[in-house]
Amino acid sequence: MLRFLGLLTANSGVVFLLALVMLQACGTTTQQTKHVNASYTKIWINGKAINLGGDLTFKNLVILEEALQTLQKHAPKSVRSINSINFINNADHFPYNQRAHAFFDDICLYEGSTFYPDGSVTHVEIDLETIWHEVAHAYTYILGYRFLDEWIAIAGNVYQGERYGFYREDYEEKIIAGVVSAYGLMNEKEDVAEWVEEIYSYNRGLGSVFNDPKRIDKSDPRFLKKLELLYKKEFISREIYEKIKPLLR
Numbered sequence: 001m002l003r004f005l006g007l008l009t010a011n012s013g014v015v016f017l018l019a020l021v022m023l024q025a026c027g028t029t030t031q032q033t034k035h036v037n038a039s040y041t042k043i044w045i046n047g048k049a050i051n052l053g054g055d056l057t058f059k060n061l062v063i064l065e066e067a068l069q070t071l072q073k074h075a076p077k078s079v080r081s082i083n084s085i086n087f088i089n090n091a092d093h094f095p096y097n098q099r100a101h102a103f104f105d106d107i108c109l110y111e112g113s114t115f116y117p118d119g120s121v122t123h124v125e126i127d128l129e130t131i132w133h134e135v136a137h138a139y140t141y142i143l144g145y146r147f148l149d150e151w152i153a154i155a156g157n158v159y160q161g162e163r164y165g166f167y168r169e170d171y172e173e174k175i176i177a178g179v180v181s182a183y184g185l186m187n188e189k190e191d192v193a194e195w196v197e198e199i200y201s202y203n204r205g206l207g208s209v210f211n212d213p214k215r216i217d218k219s220d221p222r223f224l225k226k227l228e229l230l231y232k233k234e235f236i237s238r239e240i241y242e243k244i245k246p247l248l249r
Contacts, residue, residue, distance in 0.1 A: 045072055048080050054087035060111065060126050067131035070200060074237035078139040081105055087126070088112075100130050102137035109134070128204060129197050136196035136235065140189055147233055152188050154178065154225045160185045175215045178222025195226060196235055203240055213247040223248045 041052040045068055056064075064085065071079050083105035088094070089112040094101060099110045109130060113123045140147065158177045160167065164185040171182040179185055184194035202208035209215065216223060227248060231241040 043068075045069075045079055046076070048082075050079075050082050051084035052087070053084060055089055056087040060087065063126055063128060064131065067128045067135075070128075070204070071132070071135060074200075074203075074240055075139070075235050077142075077234050078135050081139040081142040082107060082135060085109065085131075099124050100134050102134045102141070104141045105138050107131075107134045107138060129201050129206065132200045133193045133197040136193040137189060139235065140192055143233060148188050148192075150229060151192060151226070154222055154229065155188060155191060156222070158185060159187050159191070161187065173215070174217060175209050176217045176220065178220055178226055180209050192230075192235075195230060199230070199236060199240060199244055203243065210244060210247050216248065218248055 043050050043052060043064075050068075068079055084107065086106065086108045088108050088110050091110060091112060091114050093108065094110055101108055109126050110124055111126050113121055115121050155178060158179060164182050167182045167185055170176070177185075179191055179194070180198045181194045184191040198208045198210060202210035224245070227241065227244055230236050231238065236244075
């Protein structure tokens with residue numbers, strides 16, 4: 001049976017329209033936990049179609065809607081960079097310790113439980129921050145190496161690869177080197193995505209390094225230069241740029 005669900009948000013002017021082919025439905029009777037098979041689902045945002053794949057809940061659909069509406073308002077080109085978003089409940093799909101990844105314009109998000117030999121369990125849920133992070137990766141792929149070369153020219157020789165974990169404690173005390181998290185020290189692509197995630201988290205009132213700007217080493221000009229480049233390349237709007245800029249001075 002074919003069902004159509006349209007959600008209109010007047011404030012942002014974004015039409016979030018879904019055509020759901022309900023091949024399979026399961027779960028409880030509450031809308032928040034009900035699952036739908038997304039194999040033949042598309043969403044349209046201002047005329048841009050994005051394919052959905054995998055198994056998703058209505059709760060995640062609402063989270064996805066908010067994340068993409070925010071980006072459509074402040075970074076519409078990043079939304080147009082997405083081809084598909086896939087909801088995966090098998091942790092083996094991802095490299096070790098990852099919960100999401102983007103391959104060019106295709107995004108995969110993980111939600112599920114991982115059971116360890118010692119009997120411990122971790123449960124991962126999809127959230128706004130992860131979606132913003134992965135869309136930043138997709139948009140970075142579209143912009144290509146010219147953008148990354150500009151970013152690296154600002155960043156300098158700071159990236160540590162897999163050794164980034166050695167710097168976690170340092171970043172609990174001070175935000176340094178123009179990088180907003182220890183994970184951003186992995187490479188330039190993660191640095192960009194971490195910046196975007198932290199900016200939109202701050203804008204939404206979520207946990208962010210920008211909530212405590214005293215931790216940021218404002219004497220380092222790379223922070224402001226990276227923010228300016230993100231604005232120039234349309235990862236963020238002028239509204240958000242003007243909100244973050246004073247925190248870096």
